[in-house]
Amino acid sequence: MKSAMQPASPDNFSPATQALLDRAEGLCTRQxxxxxxxxxxxxxxxxxxxxxxxxxxxxxxxxxxxxKPAPPTVYRALDFLLEHGLxxxxxxxxxxxxxxxxxxxxxxxxxxxxxxxxxxxxxxAQFLICRSCKNVTEISTPAILDAxxxxxxxxxxVIQSASVEIEGLCAACAQKRPAxxxxx
Amino acid sequence: MKSAMQPASPDNFSPATQALLDRAEGLCTRQxxxxxxxxxxxxxxxxxxxxxxxxxxxxxxxxxxxxKPAPPTVYRALDFLLEHGLxxxxxxxxxxxxxxxxxxxxxxxxxxxxxxxxxxxxxxAQFLICRSCKNVTEISTPAILDAxxxxxxxxxxVIQSASVEIEGLCAACAQKRPAxxxxx
DNA sequence: TACACTATGTTATATTATCACATCTAGTGT
DNA sequence: ACACTAGATGTGATAATATAACATAGTGTA
Ligand SMILES: [Zn+2]
Ligand SMILES: [Zn+2]
Ligand SMILES: [Zn+2]
Ligand SMILES: [Zn+2]
Numbered sequence: 001m002k003s004a005m006q007p008a009s010p011d012n013f014s015p016a017t018q019a020l021l022d023r024a025e026g027l028c029t030r031q032x033x034x035x036x037x038x039x040x041x042x043x044x045x046x047x048x049x050x051x052x053x054x055x056x057x058x059x060x061x062x063x064x065x066x067x068k069p070a071p072p073t074v075y076r077a078l079d080f081l082l083e084h085g086l087x088x089x090x091x092x093x094x095x096x097x098x099x100x101x102x103x104x105x106x107x108x109x110x111x112x113x114x115x116x117x118x119x120x121x122x123x124x125a126q127f128l129i130c131r132s133c134k135n136v137t138e139i140s141t142p143a144i145l146d147a148x149x150x151x152x153x154x155x156x157x158v159i160q161s162a163s164v165e166i167e168g169l170c171a172a173c174a175q176k177r178p179a180x181x182x183x184x
Numbered sequence: 185m186k187s188a189m190q191p192a193s194p195d196n197f198s199p200a201t202q203a204l205l206d207r208a209e210g211l212c213t214r215q216x217x218x219x220x221x222x223x224x225x226x227x228x229x230x231x232x233x234x235x236x237x238x239x240x241x242x243x244x245x246x247x248x249x250x251x252k253p254a255p256p257t258v259y260r261a262l263d264f265l266l267e268h269g270l271x272x273x274x275x276x277x278x279x280x281x282x283x284x285x286x287x288x289x290x291x292x293x294x295x296x297x298x299x300x301x302x303x304x305x306x307x308x309a310q311f312l313i314c315r316s317c318k319n320v321t322e323i324s325t326p327a328i329l330d331a332x333x334x335x336x337x338x339x340x341x342v343i344q345s346a347s348v349e350i351e352g353l354c355a356a357c358a359q360k361r362p363a364x365x366x367x368x
Numbered sequence: 369t370a371c372a373c374t375a376t377g378t379t380a381t382a383t384t385a386t387c388a389c390a391t392c393t394a395g396t397g398t
Numbered sequence: 399a400c401a402c403t404a405g406a407t408g409t410g411a412t413a414a415t416a417t418a419a420c421a422t423a424g425t426g427t428a
Binding site: 091092126128130131137139141143144146147148150151152155156157158159160161162163164165166167168169170171174 | 275276310312314315321323325327328330331332334335336339340341342343344345346347348349350351352353354355358
């Protein structure tokens with residue numbers, strides 16, 4: 001137990017982020033897993049980032065005068081968070097985002113099923129990736145997932161995970177630039 | 185000019201593969217692009233591979249006593265082939281497959297539309313990735329694409345590319361290994 | 369030929385991710 | 399308290415994937 005003292009690392013997250021982290025911790029304990037300080041910090045950084053974060057970005061951010069962690073530290077935390085459905089990896093960006101599902105909604109239970117977040121829900125997600133502002137939005141369209149499931153059923157393919165990554169311009173950016181000129 | 189002589193590199197592709205390469209060449213010239221010997225060889229290797237191929241695998245394969253190409257050689261060829269819709273990159277595998285669409289079908293025109301392979305068709309694909317036998321199948325399910333388009337329209341998101349990667353067990357492998365006991 | 373353009377070669381480096389092994393820590397049972 | 403165990407972290411090296419920057423060679427055209 002860590003009384004009222006702050007841990008060694010800063011961990012200066014906003015109350016809102018802290019609330020999300022607490023919620024994530026609850027989900028972990030319910031799964032018999034531990035959201036350690038290290039993992040908590042990584043998840044907090046991902047939550048606070050406006051856009052997906054790369055592993056080495058995180059590595060830089062958790063460095064301090066006292067601690068100089070190496071890549072495995074970050075990757076191990078990321079693996080944990082991925083396995084427990086707290087974050088997703090955006091393949092096209094080699095970067096990570098928090099699962100909006102788990103943290104903002106009521107436990108991701110628009111699954112309609114009862115089974116709580118089994119592998120089917122865990123490893124399946126869909127994203128809109130804006131090439132202009134770099135924002136990534138996790139969407140949960142039943143129609144897409146249903147179409148995927150139907151196709152696989154028809155082929156006899158057993159789904160273990162599925163990801164949909166859609167790149168383009170978000171509504172805001174599409175209005176600003178009608179034609180995609182390459183600006184910087 | 186090197187007349188009828190075989191090029192320096194072996195290029196020992198089967199007649200079937202050669203036919204596909206010729207077809208790809210036709211597609212390129214129609215687009216005002218050149219399927220050079222180098223690009224042709226890379227595409228041939230990808231076509232002949234039973235499963236997706238990594239860039240460095242290709243690099244090894246095109247090495248010969250005379251030629252020791254470097255990574256950019258391969259990556260430039262891959263970029264060309266990607267831009268012309270002859271291959272796809274499987275993000276989850278960091279590997280490349282030939283577009284079955286373009287080479288096996290009749291010019292990918294089950295798009296139903298008339299526009300011949302514009303960016304919408306070009307940069308959009310769906311794959312079934314078997315974790316057991318490593319086979320990758322490109323599927324073209326209108327239902328999935330339609331669901332994606334509908335979602336984006338609703339959000340005001342302008343699609344530039346979309347990819348769907350589904351991992352699991354193909355029908356053949358799923359039979360061998362009984363389904364992973366769906367505990368409920 | 370001279371020119372512009374595309375393609376390729378070459379060297380170095382950037383970026384992302386994992387291995388292997390040592391050490392530490394938290395919980396468990398005695 | 400003690401030892402034990404499993405999980406978590408530290409550390410150094412390295413693997414795997416991808417690009418930058420600049421030089422050279424080929425290709426088509428005026
Ligand atoms: Zn999610
Ligand atoms: Zn945007
Ligand atoms: Zn295709
Ligand atoms: Zn299989």
